[in-house]
Amino acid sequence: MSTSIKSHSRGFTLIELLVVIAIIGVLVGLLLPAVQQAREAARRSSCGNNFKQIGLAAHSHLDARRGFPPITTFGWSPDAYPDNYLTNGKTTANNNNYANKSRNHNALFLILPYIEEQARFDTILNHQVNGGFQNAITDASVLAARTAPMSGYSCPSDPLQPMDVYNGAFFKIQASKSNYCANGGPLRAWGVKATQAADKMRISLGALCHGKLNKPRDIVDGMSNTFMFGEVGGKADTTANNIASDADIGAIWLGCTSGQNGAPEGIRYTHQGANLNRGKREGFGSSHNGIVGFVMADGSTTFVPETIQFNGTGTDGGTMSSFNVTTKLATANNPARGLFQKLSNRNDGNPANLPE
Numbered sequence: 001m002s003t004s005i006k007s008h009s010r011g012f013t014l015i016e017l018l019v020v021i022a023i024i025g026v027l028v029g030l031l032l033p034a035v036q037q038a039r040e041a042a043r044r045s046s047c048g049n050n051f052k053q054i055g056l057a058a059h060s061h062l063d064a065r066r067g068f069p070p071i072t073t074f075g076w077s078p079d080a081y082p083d084n085y086l087t088n089g090k091t092t093a094n095n096n097n098y099a100n101k102s103r104n105h106n107a108l109f110l111i112l113p114y115i116e117e118q119a120r121f122d123t124i125l126n127h128q129v130n131g132g133f134q135n136a137i138t139d140a141s142v143l144a145a146r147t148a149p150m151s152g153y154s155c156p157s158d159p160l161q162p163m164d165v166y167n168g169a170f171f172k173i174q175a176s177k178s179n180y181c182a183n184g185g186p187l188r189a190w191g192v193k194a195t196q197a198a199d200k201m202r203i204s205l206g207a208l209c210h211g212k213l214n215k216p217r218d219i220v221d222g223m224s225n226t227f228m229f230g231e232v233g234g235k236a237d238t239t240a241n242n243i244a245s246d247a248d249i250g251a252i253w254l255g256c257t258s259g260q261n262g263a264p265e266g267i268r269y270t271h272q273g274a275n276l277n278r279g280k281r282e283g284f285g286s287s288h289n290g291i292v293g294f295v296m297a298d299g300s301t302t303f304v305p306e307t308i309q310f311n312g313t314g315t316d317g318g319t320m321s322s323f324n325v326t327t328k329l330a331t332a333n334n335p336a337r338g339l340f341q342k343l344s345n346r347n348d349g350n351p352a353n354l355p356e
Contacts, residue, residue, distance in 0.1 A: 040289070043156040047179075047231070047286075047293055048301050050152050054180060054229055055299035057114035058107070067213025068228075068297075069110040071182045071206060071267055072256060106266030107182045107208055107229075108153060108253035115152055120145045124254070137174050146175045146254060153253050155179035157287040158233045159246065173265065175254035177247075181284070182208050183227040183294075184267040186312065186332045186341045188282070199325050205332055205345045206267075207297040214346075216297075221351040223298035227344050230284040231293040232268060237279030249281050270344040276306040297346070302354055304340075309355075311338030 061069050105125075112121040123145040127137075137143040158179050185205030204210040207219055207228040219226050236246045243249065252265040264281045268274065274283030276292050286292045291303040332341075333348040342352040 040157065044288055044291075044293075044303070047155045047157060047288070048303070050155070050180070051229065051231075051293055051295040051301040052299075053115055053152055054108070054111065055295040055301065057111035058228060058295075059299050060114035061111050062216070064114075065213060067215050068208055069107040070211050070213060071107050071184060071204065071208035072210055073105050073110070105255040106253060108178060108180065108266065109255060117150075120148075143174060149176045150178065150253055153178035153180055155231060155233060155287065155293075159287060173252055173254065175252050177250040178253040178266075179231060179233045179250065179286075180229050180253075181232050181251040181264075181266060181268040182206065183230050183284075183344050184269045185344050185346070186270045186337065187328055188269050188271055202325055203328060203332075205347070207346050218346065219297050220347040221342075221345065221349075224296050224300060225343060225351050225353060226297045226346045227294050228297045229295045230268060231286040231288075232284055234277050234285035234287050235279055240280055243279075243281060249279065249285065270341050271312050275310040275312070275340065276304065276308065296354075305355060309339040310341070311336060312341060 058068055061067075109121070109124070112118070123142055127139065127142045137146060183206040187203045187205055189200060189203050189210060200210045201212055204212075207226045208214055209218070216223060232249060232251045234246070234249070236243050236249045238244060251268075254266075256265045256267075268284050269282055270284075271282070274280055276283070277285040279285065284292050284294075288303065290306055292306060293301065293303050295301050332345060333350070335350050337345075337348070337350070339352050339355065342348060342350050343354065
């Protein structure tokens with residue numbers, strides 16, 4: 001007599017399914033932050049590499065031109081400045097020399113030949129006088145050179161990728177944007193008239209100088225202790241004047257608007273209202289969590305915590321007619337100024353080290 005044993009397949013109960021789903025949910029919840037952290041670490045590394053290339057380009061400029069690039073060439077005159085920047089005996093068809101044709105350009109534009117962007121540099125420079133002006137461009141090749149995104153000037157953590165053309169309400173410039181800006185120091189200097197070149201240089205306190213080729217000897221507080229370029233971006237404070245969105249706190253690598261000599265298009269400052277990640281157009285900031293990237297004058301790169309000591313005591317804005325240069329320099333060089341301000345000043349007599 002044979003006995004037949006029937007096998008019955010048993011499915012999951014509802015409770016078992018819910019337990020499995022809960023376990024999977026917990027595992028996913030644990031995994032996602034780790035993935036996000038890994039992605040941000042990779043983006044931060046890429047941003048740091050951008051800074052490294054910018055620092056190397058600035059030093060290549062130093063080797064080729066015997067000086068670092070000026071922070072802006074606004075008001076540049078071959079007669080006023082013995083460096084004879086960008087002239088080299090060359091003239092254009094209308095007999096304007098290269099120095100005159102670079103009057104409104106920023107440092108990031110001037111290092112283009114040293115980051116394999118010579119063709120873009122020549123196309124823009126040869127097009128017109130005051131290449132940074134907000135005039136309409138009809139030449140297709142020039143427009144493309146000005147508006148094509150600069151990948152090396154773009155932080156991968158910035159939510160505005162790919163970089164949009166900068167044509168906002170405040171800065172009407174046909175040029176793509178940048179997440180990086182030159183450090184102008186603790187005094188805002190864009191109100192200084194072009195005719196007051198000596199005063200403009202005196203209050204230009206970052207590693208780079210307005211209208212002048214700084215040498216390493218000019219960075220008295222130490223090359224490794226002075227900001228040269230810093231990061232801009234992050235979340236905008238839309239309650240601030242003329243800031244409508246995150247796009248408004250970006251920078252422009254090309255140049256500055258008509259009549260300005262280093263407004264926030266290409267230069268940022270560390271004055272009293274510009275502490276890190278404040279969301280203001282005039283200061284430094286980033287989309288990295290709690291840190292902002294900088295390249296020092298020696299070409300090294302660092303990420304500074306947004307909690308760095310900040311003390312911007314003193315009013316340092318305004319035009320030349322509204323403040324005394326000597327008084328403002330005394331304020332900028334005050335030992336009571338914060339670590340952030342000291343690291344932005346190349347010669348305040350208060351050398352400071354980066355925070356560990």
